Amino acid sequence: MIEVKNISEEDILKILETVADPEVPVLSIIDLGIVRKIEIYNAVQKPPSGSLVVFITPTYTGCPAMDVINMNIRLALLENGFINVEIKTVLSPAWTTDWMTEEGKQKLKAYGIAPPNMKQQVCTPGLFQEEEAVQCPHCTSYHTQMISRFGSTACKALYKCNDCNEPFDYFKCH
Amino acid sequence: MFNSNSSITNSQFQIPDSLINYTLHLADNTLILAQQNSAWCGHGPILEQDIAITNISLDLLGQARNFYQYAAQLINEFKAHSPKERAGGEATEDTLAYLRDNREYKNCLLTEQENGDWAKTILRQFLFSNYQYLLYEKLQYGEDEQLRAIAEKALKEVIYHLKWSSEWVIRLGDGTHESHQRISNAVIELWPYVDELFINADYESALIANNIAVDGGSIKKSWLQGTEEIFSEAMLSVPQNVFSQKGGKQGIHTEQLGYILAEMQFLQRAYPDSVW
Ligand SMILES: [Zn+2]
Numbered sequence: 001m002i003e004v005k006n007i008s009e010e011d012i013l014k015i016l017e018t019v020a021d022p023e024v025p026v027l028s029i030i031d032l033g034i035v036r037k038i039e040i041y042n043a044v045q046k047p048p049s050g051s052l053v054v055f056i057t058p059t060y061t062g063c064p065a066m067d068v069i070n071m072n073i074r075l076a077l078l079e080n081g082f083i084n085v086e087i088k089t090v091l092s093p094a095w096t097t098d099w100m101t102e103e104g105k106q107k108l109k110a111y112g113i114a115p116p117n118m119k120q121q122v123c124t125p126g127l128f129q130e131e132e133a134v135q136c137p138h139c140t141s142y143h144t145q146m147i148s149r150f151g152s153t154a155c156k157a158l159y160k161c162n163d164c165n166e167p168f169d170y171f172k173c174h
Numbered sequence: 175m176f177n178s179n180s181s182i183t184n185s186q187f188q189i190p191d192s193l194i195n196y197t198l199h200l201a202d203n204t205l206i207l208a209q210q211n212s213a214w215c216g217h218g219p220i221l222e223q224d225i226a227i228t229n230i231s232l233d234l235l236g237q238a239r240n241f242y243q244y245a246a247q248l249i250n251e252f253k254a255h256s257p258k259e260r261a262g263g264e265a266t267e268d269t270l271a272y273l274r275d276n277r278e279y280k281n282c283l284l285t286e287q288e289n290g291d292w293a294k295t296i297l298r299q300f301l302f303s304n305y306q307y308l309l310y311e312k313l314q315y316g317e318d319e320q321l322r323a324i325a326e327k328a329l330k331e332v333i334y335h336l337k338w339s340s341e342w343v344i345r346l347g348d349g350t351h352e353s354h355q356r357i358s359n360a361v362i363e364l365w366p367y368v369d370e371l372f373i374n375a376d377y378e379s380a381l382i383a384n385n386i387a388v389d390g391g392s393i394k395k396s397w398l399q400g401t402e403e404i405f406s407e408a409m410l411s412v413p414q415n416v417f418s419q420k421g422g423k424q425g426i427h428t429e430q431l432g433y434i435l436a437e438m439q440f441l442q443r444a445y446p447d448s449v450w
Contacts, residue, residue, distance in 0.1 A: 058236075058327075060233065060236065060331065061233055061236030061237050061239075061240060061324075061327055061328050061331060062232040062233045062234070062235050062236020062237070062239070062331075063236065064232075090323075091240070091320075091323035091324060091326070091327045092319075092322065092323035092326055092327070093326070094323075094326050094327040094330065095327075147222060148222035148223075148225065148226060149226065149334060149337070149338055150222075150225050150226035150229040150230070150334075150338070151225065151229075152225070154229060154232060154233065158222065158225075174330055
């Protein structure tokens with residue numbers, strides 16, 4: 001347990017790194033880039049010393065994982081002695097896959113999910129666009145094709161590798 | 175904004191009331207369409223498209239939740255400061271979705287139309303996504319901070335919906351004889367509900383001057399242009415001189431909404447406050 005005195009943002013970030021995305025458990029909420037700000041109240045009476053406000057932003061508007069993430073943040077902080085925790089959701093600026101850390105992208109790839117490309121590539125309403133080149137996380141070939149723009153969760157699209165013939169999920173740009 | 179000062183003027187009071195109605199209207203549009211689309215779960219023509227339509231449903235439901243949460247916050251603040259106390263307990267996203275009746279729903283008639291066949295569901299989604307795309311594109315620069323944030327966030331998802339549904343309209347229209355016939359029928363069935371999207375309700379008109387609501391008239395031309403482009407690629411023609419139905423924004427609905435609410439609200443009506 002951390003002494004509830006002179007808590008640093010780093011201490012809190014370390015705890016939040018243990019909170020995983022329930023839908024893609026190799027990613028922590030820090031890897032995802034959804035923790036936007038942490039407010040720490042040291043040595044003040046009101047709110048009590050050791051109070052925290054964690055600001056998070058949802059990945060997708062309808063992401064059912066957000067409720068679970070909220071609860072898991074609360075539990076992780078509670079386990080470390082933080083009782084007065086408030087979690088605030090901020091919508092703006094809207095989350096983008098560009099906020100995912102480089103480490104997060106590597107973890108995704110190792111897990112078998114193609115990490116998001118830079119968002120400029122495909123987030124425009126033009127139709128039948130040439131699909132962005134997505135690298136197969138299994139054999140690293142770029143010779144892949146999109147099967148469906150919508151996948152098993154809101155954040156993924158379904159792809160197939162034309163070289164190794166394996167299907168895979170792509171964490172689509174957003 | 176919700177100053178309890180007794181010198182508050184009538185026009186200042188109209189803003190919270192209009193803002194509540196406008197937010198509910200935005201919420202109802204997305205909830206009702208989400209509910210309709212969700213009926214495809216397990217019934218899509220192929221697995222990938224079953225997943226696509228239910229994903230779209232989930233996105234719309236997420237938008238609805240954001241709008242309802244904001245509406246509930248506005249209602250509770252307004253009630254606390256209003257001299258005319260409204261009846262009932264605290265508003266929440268759930269009371270707004272599950273405990274309001276037909277006449278209180280402010281969704282456009284288009285969103286409540288029957289799923290019909292795949293072509294009709296696709297066309298309804300395309301007509302609505304094209305509208306929503308233009309709407310949110312403007313709303314994200316509006317004066318209300320929360321509506322702006324929801325629109326900015328949802329816009330990215332709507333782009334995916336618009337691309338997907340546009341491509342399907344073209345695929346069906348320029349597909350087989352049967353698919354062309356089916357989507358042509360859908361155009362005839364749904365076109366009477368298009369105009370309502372662009373006719374401002376009183377609560378919209380009241381907010382347009384303050385740049386809180388988007389003026390429906392201001393996006394109609396772009397909408398028609400975008401629709402005509404897709405229709406022409408899909409070998410479909412835009413119907414002319416169709417009698418328009420309206421009233422949904424004011425709570426006057428087609429019979430469809432009754433069936434939707436009966437199913438959607440049954441559990442909370444029969445077993446109040448039950449949770450899972
Ligand atoms: Zn491969």
